Amino acid sequence: MTKARDLANVEAKATLTDTQTLTNKTLTSPVLGGTTTTASGNLAVQPATYVLEVKGGASTEGAVQLNCAVNTHGQIIKSQPHAQAASNTLLLPGGTTIGNSNAVLVSDTGTQTLTNKTLTSAVLTGTLTAGGSAGTNGQFLQSTGTGVQYATPSAGAYTSLASGSIAAAATGVDISSISGAYKDLILIANGVSNTTSGENCNVRFNNDSGNNYQSAVFDRTNLGGAGLNTENKIAVAFGSVPANTNGQIIVEIPNYTDTTSSQLVNATSFIGANVYFGIGSWNTNDAVTRVQLLFGGGAFDAGTYELFGVK
Secondary structure (H helix, E strand, O other): OOOOOOHHHOOOOOOOOOOOOOOOOOOOOOOOOOOOOOOOOOOOOOOOOOOOOOOOEOOEOOEEEEEOOOOOOEEEEEOOOHHHOOOOOOOOOOHHHHOOOOOOOOOOOOOOOOOOOOOOOOOOOOOOEEOOEEOOOOOEEEEOOOOEEEEOOOOOOEEEEEEEEOOOOOOEEEEOOOOOOOOEEEEEEEEEOEOOOOOOEEEEEOOOOOOOEEEEEEEOOEOOOOOOEEEOOEEEEOOOOOOOOOEEEEEEEEOOOOOOOOEEEEEEEEEOOEEEEEEEEEOOOOOOOOEEEEEOOOOEOOOEEEEEEEO
């Protein structure tokens, strides 16, 4: 007699070709072919470590490709090469820092606009464009309330035209190619001294070494002055200055682009405990395009200088 089979208790068996639903099955080293879909729409995975790892192999790094809507092309997110030994974590932008708004990631080569970014110890190279345009010589950056833009100094503003260090044993400061776009020049030299005691510090214009200068220098205890002298330069400090004494020299050249009269010069020197006041003129009608600061003998020990133009 054949035993009757209880068909209600017979388990369904998976076949190779039938469309079936598998529940609570563990697949070891599965190979998926074709397009894998899910009934819910999103493919959700929950690894025990909460990390979905894409392995690399041979000389190819692990990567994830995200296709466009019609699957004709895609963008790849790829790991750094093995030689970089990169094990860092990259966090996507989001949360309260951007108000959960949609955002575009920044490329190191793309042309993009950054908003509300703070740059710490930034190093800028190339041409700086602010407010939609690049600046020109003599302009400065100013705030517009919502950004910055280049602006031309208004009347009375100082603009640095030249600056630098005075090397040891330098024979003088020589600044050439001075623009005529400003009304006045101010030359300031700090920490200057001479290698030789008892030498005057002088100023010369346009490398003119002729007898076209007149000047007088006074000290704070002798306002009677040293009298007017006619030389091939304008003295801005007395020759009694000892060697290796740091000092400051300020030379003002008003209306230096005025070619209808001689150029006037005002000078103040602070050398050690000594203070000197100088006045002078350059008896030509040439505009000043070059300024030299030099000692009558010896050489500079060190120092810095800066030339300002005033509109």
